[in-house]
Amino acid sequence: MSRLVPVPRPSVRVRAPGKVNLALCVGAPREDGYHPLVTIFQAVSLVEDLELTTTPEGSGISLAVSGLHAEAVPTDATNLAWRAVELVAARLGVEPDVRIDIVKGVPVGGGMAGGSADAAAALVAADHLWDGGLPRDELHGLAAELGSDVPFGLLGHTAVGTGRGHLLTPAMTRGDLHWAFATRTRGLSTPAVFRAFDEHVGGPDELAPDDVAPLMAALRRGDAVAVGAALRNDLQAASLALAPELAETIEVAEGAGSLGAIVSGSGPTVAALARSRQHALAICAAWTAAGVADDVHTATGPVAGARVVTAV
Ligand code: C5P
Structure with missing residues (x-):
């Protein structure tokens, strides 16, 4: 056999x-x-x-x-x-x-x-x-x-x-969040941003997990306004030190009424939380008009992780 x-x-x-x-x-x-x-x-x-x-x-x-x-x-x-x-x-x-x-x-x-x-x-x-x-x-x-x-x-x-x-x-969440993203052609190196963080900011020896409790509570309630207010990125100052032009991208999003705008991860993408899909499009239009992004995108979250879509 x-x-x-x-x-x-x-x-x-x-x-x-x-x-x-x-x-x-x-x-x-x-x-x-x-x-x-x-x-x-x-x-x-x-x-x-x-x-x-x-x-x-x-x-x-x-x-x-x-x-x-x-x-x-x-x-x-x-x-x-x-x-x-x-x-x-x-x-x-x-x-x-x-x-x-x-x-x-x-x-x-x-x-x-x-x-x-x-x-x-x-x-x-x-x-x-x-x-x-x-x-x-x-x-x-x-x-x-x-x-x-x-x-x-x-x-x-x-x-x-x-x-x-x-x-x-x-994490438990309720409802969808609407995002606008401003991207830049010139990328930022993640290790370089972490190095700049160590030099200019410096993190604590012990992190307090409770720091994210208000954000978790806002996500559970589906309260986008509170989520926007609680957005936080400790790497942001380091990313801004390496790419100062990102400050204006954040300011333009705030001027367009975003619920919160931060550098995404180590950057240089800026993420702005919007009230709706239409509002996300309006934030993208504001970025484009101000010339503070090389490209803009809207998206919603959360979505599923890696999954098979077709197999033959
Ligand atoms: O894990 P990964 O290869 O994606 O990380 C890329 C780089 O980002 C690492 O080499 C390190 O410089 C930095 N990093 C870090 N601390 C983390 C994650 C990434 O310093 N928790």
Whole structure:
């Protein structure tokens, strides 16, 4: 009797979201150089679509990127999605003969974790393509190896992140939040922003998780006004030190009546909370008229984490 060898599927398409940090509380760096965080992530409707297609035996991995600022994304083994496919293949003991096609909808290098979303999508897609059936916590472990924001790309919705940002607890929320995002072509390097934070600001040795309690309560009530008032990003001063032009982007959003406007993650994307989708569009129009953004987007949150959208 011949042994059953699992046949890979022809292709799998997975969608994963970008994120905004509603709160980002940053402590003093640990011995490994990472900063302890207490953060509240929200997944938003700017998404990455990633398709894995089985290619002939021995062809290895190839990767192509299209969509929003695709030219800025590496298409070699340094791409997090490529590394994610390698990790799952090694874990399952299969040869990774696949083409990875990414359609970007999350601004590149903007502090919205687009690369992390690709990695999360690639983990889910590879597991599905090869029928790996890896348990969720195992995928989560691989995600944490790839980067601090990758586990949240798997989970989606709204969650509290601790540790490096990779230890997640889902947060209760009510209703949708409407966002406007102002992006810049010139990105900010996350390590450089953390270094500037250490130099100019400096985090406490102990973070107080209670700091985010008012924000959590506002999310539970679905009170967008209170959410806007409680938005917080400890990295913002460091991002503004490296990119002072972002201050005007925040001021214009506030002038357009945003409920709160902050730098997203390490920036340079600015996130403004709006009262409605129409209001988010009005904030985008104000940014465009003032010439304080290279591109603008609206989105809603929360949305789901990485999930299979088609498989054949
Ligand atoms: O984990 P990830 O590779 O995404 O992090 C990118 C960089 O961001 C790290 O090399 C580090 O400089 C910085 N970082 C940090 N503290 C965190 C997360 C990221 O200092 N909690």
